[in-house]
Amino acid sequence: xxLSADTSVVRVAGLGxxxxxxxxxALFDVTxxxxxxxxxxxxxxxxxxxxxxxxxxxxxxxxxxxAVLLDGGPVTRPxxxxxxxxxxxxxxxxxxxxxxRNVTFALARDRLSKAERIARAETALNEVGLDDVxxxxxxxxxxxxxxxxxxxRALASRPEVxxxxxxxxxxxALTRADxxxxxLAVHAAAENRRVTIVHVTHDVxxxxxxxxRVLVLTPSPGTIAASIEVELxxxxxxxxxxxxxxxxxxxxxxxxxxxxxxx
Amino acid sequence: MAxxxxxxxxxxxLREPGLLRRANVAGLLFALALLLLAEACVRLFNLFDxxxxxxxxxxxxxxxxxxxTLSGEIATTIVTYVQGLALAVAIGVLLGVAIGSSxxxxxxxxxxxxxxxxxxxxxxxxxxxxxxxxxxPTIRFLVAYAAVWPILxxxxxxxxxxxxxxxxVAATSGVTGAARIVRVxxxxxxxxxxxxxxISAALxxxxxxxxxxxVGTEGIGHYMQDHGAAYRLPELYAAAALTGLLGLAVDVxxxxxxRRVVFWVGEERARR
Amino acid sequence: xxxxxxxxxxxxxxxxxxxxxxxxxxxxxARGADSFFFPPVSEIGREAxxxxxxxxxxxxxxxxxxxxxxxxAIGAATAVSVGLAMGSSPHVRRTLGPTTEFMRALPxxxxxxxxxxxxxxxxxxxxxxxxxxxxxxxxxxxxxGVRAVPPEIRDTAALFRLGGLARSVRVYLPAAxxxxxxxxxxxxxxxxxxxxxxxxxxxxxxxxxxxxxxxFLFNVHGxxxxxxxxxxxxxxxxxxxxxxxxxxxxxxxxAIGEPVR
Numbered sequence: 001x002x003l004s005a006d007t008s009v010v011r012v013a014g015l016g017x018x019x020x021x022x023x024x025x026a027l028f029d030v031t032x033x034x035x036x037x038x039x040x041x042x043x044x045x046x047x048x049x050x051x052x053x054x055x056x057x058x059x060x061x062x063x064x065x066x067a068v069l070l071d072g073g074p075v076t077r078p079x080x081x082x083x084x085x086x087x088x089x090x091x092x093x094x095x096x097x098x099x100x101r102n103v104t105f106a107l108a109r110d111r112l113s114k115a116e117r118i119a120r121a122e123t124a125l126n127e128v129g130l131d132d133v134x135x136x137x138x139x140x141x142x143x144x145x146x147x148x149x150x151x152x153r154a155l156a157s158r159p160e161v162x163x164x165x166x167x168x169x170x171x172x173a174l175t176r177a178d179x180x181x182x183x184l185a186v187h188a189a190a191e192n193r194r195v196t197i198v199h200v201t202h203d204v205x206x207x208x209x210x211x212x213r214v215l216v217l218t219p220s221p222g223t224i225a226a227s228i229e230v231e232l233x234x235x236x237x238x239x240x241x242x243x244x245x246x247x248x249x250x251x252x253x254x255x256x257x258x259x260x261x262x263x
Numbered sequence: 264m265a266x267x268x269x270x271x272x273x274x275x276x277l278r279e280p281g282l283l284r285r286a287n288v289a290g291l292l293f294a295l296a297l298l299l300l301a302e303a304c305v306r307l308f309n310l311f312d313x314x315x316x317x318x319x320x321x322x323x324x325x326x327x328x329x330x331x332t333l334s335g336e337i338a339t340t341i342v343t344y345v346q347g348l349a350l351a352v353a354i355g356v357l358l359g360v361a362i363g364s365s366x367x368x369x370x371x372x373x374x375x376x377x378x379x380x381x382x383x384x385x386x387x388x389x390x391x392x393x394x395x396x397x398x399x400p401t402i403r404f405l406v407a408y409a410a411v412w413p414i415l416x417x418x419x420x421x422x423x424x425x426x427x428x429x430x431x432v433a434a435t436s437g438v439t440g441a442a443r444i445v446r447v448x449x450x451x452x453x454x455x456x457x458x459x460x461x462i463s464a465a466l467x468x469x470x471x472x473x474x475x476x477x478v479g480t481e482g483i484g485h486y487m488q489d490h491g492a493a494y495r496l497p498e499l500y501a502a503a504a505l506t507g508l509l510g511l512a513v514d515v516x517x518x519x520x521x522r523r524v525v526f527w528v529g530e531e532r533a534r535r
Numbered sequence: 536x537x538x539x540x541x542x543x544x545x546x547x548x549x550x551x552x553x554x555x556x557x558x559x560x561x562x563x564x565a566r567g568a569d570s571f572f573f574p575p576v577s578e579i580g581r582e583a584x585x586x587x588x589x590x591x592x593x594x595x596x597x598x599x600x601x602x603x604x605x606x607x608a609i610g611a612a613t614a615v616s617v618g619l620a621m622g623s624s625p626h627v628r629r630t631l632g633p634t635t636e637f638m639r640a641l642p643x644x645x646x647x648x649x650x651x652x653x654x655x656x657x658x659x660x661x662x663x664x665x666x667x668x669x670x671x672x673x674x675x676x677x678x679x680g681v682r683a684v685p686p687e688i689r690d691t692a693a694l695f696r697l698g699g700l701a702r703s704v705r706v707y708l709p710a711a712x713x714x715x716x717x718x719x720x721x722x723x724x725x726x727x728x729x730x731x732x733x734x735x736x737x738x739x740x741x742x743x744x745x746x747x748x749x750x751f752l753f754n755v756h757g758x759x760x761x762x763x764x765x766x767x768x769x770x771x772x773x774x775x776x777x778x779x780x781x782x783x784x785x786x787x788x789x790a791i792g793e794p795v796r
Contacts, residue, residue: 060431077434084435091428095527096450105446106436139527157436289626290633297634313653370546374554381773382766383728386743388735389750390758393572473644477735484644491648503645510640 008033009071009160009196010057016065017052017222025064026052028221034161039187039197041211043204045258049222050200051165057198058084058163070161080109083154087166089146093138093153099125100134103153110157124152127189128182144175148182155186161196168206177238180210184236204258208232208251209242216254218261226257315496320504323497328505333486333498337505340482343399344471347406351467352460355411359418363452364444369419376415384409384470388477402474402482409470410463417459421452454528457521464517468510574756579763582756587764592745596768599741602658603730606665610726611719614670618677619703622711628678639671647733661733661741668729669722676718680711713787716780723776727769742768 015030026049034040044050055061057068059078068075070082078084083106086092093102103121112120125131128148138146147167154162164183168176187197201207207214211230218225230250232241241247298317305316315323327333362369362376384405395401425448433443449456475484483506490498522529558576565575586592621628621635646667650660684707692706708715734743746761 058435060434078437080437082435084431086428086431088428091426092432094429094432094447094450096453105432106438108442109437137527287629287633289630293630294634294637366546367549370549371553372550373546374550375557378554378766381769382762383724383731383769385728386731386746386762386765389747390755390762392750393755393758469642469644472642473732476644476647484642487645487648491651494652496649496652499645499648503641503649506642506645507637507640510642511637514640 007036009036010034010198011069012053012057012066013069014066015053015056015063015068017049017056017061018064025221027056027063028223030066030217030222030224032215032224032227034196034198036160036196037194038212039199039210040213040215041207042198042200042215042217043202043207043254044217044222045219046202048217048219050202050217053217053222054163054165054198054200058082058161060084080157081160083157083159083162085147085150085154085162085164085167087169089143089150089170090139092150093146095137095139098135098137099130099141099149102138102149103156105153106157120156120158121152124156125149127155127186127192128152129185142175143171144178147171147179151179151182151186155192159195161198164197164199166201167199169202176206180206181238183210184234188235204251204254205242208247208254209236209238214250214254216257218258225261226254228253228257311496312494313496315500319497320500324501324505327498327501333483333502333505336481336483336486336502337509340471340475340484341509343402343475343482344406344468347403347471348410348464348467350403350407351410351414351463354407355414355459355463356418356456359415359456360422360444360449360452362415363419363422364448380412385473388474391474392478397478398480401478402471405474405478406467406471410467413462413466414456414459417455417462418452421455421459422448424455425451454525457525461514461517461521464513465510468506468513472506572755574759579756579759583760583763586757586760592764595740595745596742596764598739599730599734599743602661602733602741603665603726606662606729607669607722607726609662610666610669611673611722613666614673614718614722615677615708615715618674618715619681619707621674622678622681623699623703623707635671635674639675643668643729644732647736651736657736657738661730664733665726665729668725672721672725673715673718676721677711677715680714680718681707683714684710713784716784720773720776720780723772724769727765727772731765 011033013031015027016025017027018025030053042050042053052061056063057075059068059075059082062076070079094105097105100118100121103124104117107117107120122134125134125148128151130145130148130152133141133145133149138149141149147170150167151164168179171179183197183199186192187195199207199210208230214226214228214230215224216226216228217223228250232244232246232250301314302317305311305314324333358372362372387405387408391401391405395404429447429451430443433439433447438446472482472484472487475482476488477484479485479488483502487499487502487506490496490502561573562576565573617631617635621631643664646664647660650663650667651657654660654663681703688706688710692702730741731743731746734741735747737744737747742761742765746758746765749755749758749761
């Protein structure tokens with residue numbers, strides 16, 4: 001039994017967000033914890049507030065009520081302990097920088113030497129399965145490769161928590177499967193065992209495939225409808241895992257929760 | 264974020280497909296025909312007092328360049344022009360970045376800017392003569408004043424129009440404040456800034472030559488005024504033609520520089 | 536007041552304050568320095584209020600505007616005609632292209648002495664200069680506008696068996712009008728500038744003549760007053776142009792879904 005009493009790295013408590021004084025709040029009374037090292041998926045239909053929730057959690061947006069705690073401290077702006085992967089890679093990678101420079105972009109604040117920065121970047125690129133693209137520009141790469149670069153950029157700063165905002169929504173199905181496995185590999189890698197991942201998606205199958213736990217968010221107002229432990233063995237594969245009975249069980253449960261909330 | 268589609272605003276000479284692969288025969292023939300027609304008219308109707316014949320113009324051009332007069336004037340013009348333009352770029356970009364990045368600075372300067380904008384630079388020629396006298400500093404001032412506006416406006420637009428997602432990336436990378444302006448806002452605004460500089464480059468040349476016409480003691484503009492007043496028409500036409508060629512050359516030079524500095528623009532749009 | 540509206544008024548107020556402060560600074564400095572070239576704002580204001588409504592000044596402005604109108608009309612009409620031809624036919628474009636491009640690059644100021652020799656009348660020279668300067672922005676805009684007409688519309692015109700001229704005037708021209716208007720606006724600013732420049736030769740009557748003459752009268756106040764009036768005139772003309780544009784292009788704004796401002 002571990003000695004540490006509390007392994008939740010992120011705490012969300014009573015979170016609420018209103019964009020206008022009339023009309024339903026975007027988020028209402030959202031409360032949950034994220035355990036260190038877990039891969040948490042937040043799933044829900046469009047407009048349920050999951051992007052809003054993610055933006056508040058990583059510090060890009062401030063809540064109307066409640067708070068987010070990171071390692072016990074309140075989140076008021078983006079912390080160095082946190083990294084984000086955005087959905088639209090073509091807009092989140094700087095077109096005037098090559099891949100290597102994009103990946104090292106956030107490392108200026110860590111006060112590393114140039115050699116160290118490059119080493120970190122190359123390690124991160126390796127982790128996502130990209131070698132030898134350092135000198136290329138993002139727009140010279142395919143969509144899938146660009147998103148890998150974005151993930152590498154997130155990893156290079158050695159964060160405690162990585163937030164992903166529908167990161168695979170802009171690529172085709174085959175590339176998506178590829179990238180899902182990249183994410184799983186990254187999560188499993190020895191160095192990353194203590195990295196917590198919060199993955200927001202509208203794709204239920206993806207959420208179940210990737211996560212240790214799935215939070216279902218339902219809209220108007222955005223609230224947590226369910227928290228479901230996935231309990232599928234790792235390592236997971238696109239073929240075996242997705243055809244297993246437990247997988248079907250969990251994804252059906254999620255769909256039911258969402259359908260339920262629609263009524 | 265609406266994608267700003269770049270209209271291909273290059274001169275149509277360069278835009279038409281196939282121009283470089285095979286010469287625009289029809290176009291060249293037409294131009295040649297016009298010149299021959301003009302030549303014929305001037306000779307047949309004895310218009311030498313009012314119009315310079317193309318042959319005389321060509322002669323004057325060759326002569327004045329080879330003995331150094333015209334080339335000297337053009338060189339002088341170019342120097343003053345570049346100085347004025349450089350000043351405009353420095354002021355325009357710095358001010359534009361400041362105004363584009365800070366709502367407060369934007370608000371504070373907006374009235375002054377909107378007040379000065381409608382005043383055309385050339386209208387200031389007589390006033391500038393009062394301020395700086397007759398000479399090169401006056402011309403430099405007028406060039407800089409005229410060139411600053413397109414650069415300023417385009418820089419402000421470029422900085423204001425930076426994709427907000429890039430700011431999200433900056434925020435989550437710990438890049439804020441001045442560092443964000445330098446590392447994100449300016450590069451992202453560079454395509455717009457480049458367009459502003461290209462427009463200013465053309466405008467500045469025209470203003471330079473115009474100012475030289477009224478103010479100058481040297482430069483192509485003064486050369487034209489001088490020879491025009493003396494009814495030396497072939498020299499006048501030659502100078503005008505040369506200035507036209509200079510303008511085209513400047514445009515080509517600026518565009519090629521633009522393609523190098525803002526290298527990601529064409530490629531990026533092509534891949535999307 | 537919502538916080539946004541509050542911020543906006545605050546911002547506008549800041550702008551006005553800064554402007555007023557700049558004027559006040561000028562006034563204070565000018566009084567102290569007693570420089571000939573930078574008279575105090577108050578004196579400029581007094582001169583302007585004397586000069587602007589005066590009969591001579593108004594008739595001068597009228598003369599300039601008449602020339603502007605004439606040159607603008609000639610230049611724009613020619614440019615739209617040539618532009619329609621060049622825009623709709625690649626062959627015409629290639630043939631006329633190099634010549635128009637080269638002429639476009641010529642400095643307009645050169646037209647002043649050239650036209651002076653051909654046309655002895657100062658007024659005619661000025662109108663010619665304005666027409667020359669107005670021609671090219673409108674030409675480029677017209678060509679671009681016509682070229683950008685969607686193929687569906689071109690096909691429709693062909694299907695209705697409209698001959699070249701009819702097609703150009705009844706289909707391409709309206710379709711290209713928004714772009715043409717952008718060129719017309721640029722040409723308007725250009726035209727105003729050219730009126731002033733062409734009047735710097737000093738003969739006759741006009742706003743530019745007035746401004747230029749102040750130099751020889753050493754009347755720096757008058758010069759400021761004239762230049763400021765010119766800026767105001769440009770502002771007003773631009774505003775009137777916007778009104779006209781909005782009126783003529785109302786259908787366009789509707790079609791592209793923009794609210795009519």
